[in-house]
Amino acid sequence: MRAFDFAVPHDIDDALGLARDESAFLAGGTTLVDLMKLEVVSPEQVIDINRLPLHGIRPEPDGLRVGALERMEDVARHPAVAGPYPVIAQALLASASPQLRNMASIGGNLLQRTRCGYFRDVATPCNKRSPGTGCPAQHGDNRGHAILGTSASCAATHPSDLAVALVALEASVRLRGADGERTMPLADFYLPPGDTPHVENRLRPGELITEVIVPPLPWAGRSRYVKVRDRQSYEFALASAAVAVDLHDGEVRDARVAVGGVGTVPWRLPAVEDALRAGRSHEEAAALAAAGARPLAGNAFKVTLVQRAILRALTELAGPR
Amino acid sequence: MEHGDPSLRSSSESAANRLVEVTCTVNGTARSLRVDPRATLLDTLRERLELTGTKKGCDRGQCGACTVHVDGRRVLSCLTMVATLDGREVTTIEGLAEGDRLHPVQRAFIDQDGFQCGFCTSGQIMSAVALLREGHASTDGEIREAMSGNICRCGAYPNIVEAVKQARS
Helix, strand or coil: CCCCEEECCCCHHHHHHHCCCCEEEECCCCCHHHHHHCCCCCCCEEEECCCCCCCCEEEECCEEEEECCCEHHHHHHCHHHHCCCHHHHHHHHCCCCHHHHHHCEHHHHHHCCCCCHHHHCCCCCCCCCCCCCCCHHHCCCCCCCCCECCECCECCCCCCHHHHHHHHCCCEEEEEECCEEEEEEHHHHECCCCCCCCCCECCCCCCEEEEEEECCCHHHHCEEEEEECCCCCCCCCCEEEEEEEEEECCEEEEEEEEEECCECCCEECHHHHHHHHCCCCHHHHHCCCCCCCCCCCCCCHHHHHHHHHHHHHHHHHHCCC | CCCCCHHHCCCCHHHHHCCEEEEEEECCEEEEEEECCCCEHHHHHHHHCCCCCCCCCCCCCCCCCCEEEECCEEEEHHHCEHHHCCCCEEECHHHCCECCECCHHHHHHHHCCCCCCCCCHHHHHHHHHHHHHHCCCCCHHHHHHHCCCCCCCCCCHHHHHHHHHHHHC
16 A cells, blocks of 8 residues: 555535545445555544534435445445335345445445455556556456446446445435535436546545435325346446335335446446336336447346346336236 | 564654654553554454464454453454554453453353354453343344354354353343
8 A cells, every 4th residue: 555644624614625636535434445455545533524514414394414434334234225215224234245335425325435356456557547558348257247338448437336326316415525515316417437537526636525415205105126136246347226116006106226247437328217217118118228228248137137137126116017 | 563464564764753652541440552553453462462362363354253342342452553542441251250250251162062162262251241231132033143254164053142142130
């Protein structure tokens, strides 16, 4: 690990004032410390933000507000989350392990880096880590890689389960930098790789995620996160589905569908939602999930897997149809 | 701890300037340390505080062997920077027993033969102690899920579940 300066501000403005271009904010550390050990990232300054007042899980009229420093485990177990938004609680509890969930913050979860083995191995080229060096995953080991939103430069998946649930629920993130505050939908926050896979989101240097806002959705109580992976627990998704349905007399009147493990960013599926709203069968709707998918040699199985993950969520929420 | 990991070795003036003062409680005793900000809690426990009960398995947050408690919550010491722990309370496997009297979870791991080689065991026990406090594991399946962050390469899992059940009762 490369040497760095260390600071522990107690005030948000102090933290933002300290930040330089080569700074990293440290919350739970479960991504950052790992990647610093691997020398995938080597910040010149680490700013410990754990003393900042970015806490609280509060239902408000405009939605559920979650402070960026709240830990995954605490958010998952909170009654204001688990009751009205089961898909969030389930996505969190399907993530990592209890120890990691006790450490990892909500803001950090949304900023975690891909698990692509080439990205994590500094001995190999990677456009995301070292722009312009190439993408070995295109013709290499790509079983775990994305089939949606990929480019010739990068096919790395976004690893967060939480982000998939939040995109389905149309959540927003509040950002704060030295220049002020702004709020944007999480779906707009993430950027597909294109020719610049090292630019993963719209966060500016020195800017912090301060809060996540989940708008009210009365029928989100009927929601589900299905995660398919190589082992039963403590593993990233091969394919996952965050689904909520508005059910009347057994018929789906409205739906939200987003998928993970298959996209370079958390992937909302409006075509699947439209099909469900139009009264198409669950199978017909789920079959639209991988429209436009570009599988690589090792991950074509994800086309079927993601459709079945959605179908399973729909079946569990609304019964077979 | 600087001697453990060659990448932490540095005699340069700038490295000395970067040292951070930390005062935390380890197994009930206040410890004041000047630490390299790169130092993990794991390396600090093992190589500086001579508490080698906490094991270094993967050192990447993937195996759970280094599980300890910080402010009563189970965490991975390999991904915890000790510089972040000012004012915090750390408990390791050495802090569980009261004198010669084993913690009920330690007793249960012996009674139920919950280990073979023993390398993962202190992490398993620290996780199990926290699990019982958290209160989310009543069925065998829930115990397995709640223990899923602790890998046992010998495969002692069935007996680990039995040990958790004994300690719970």
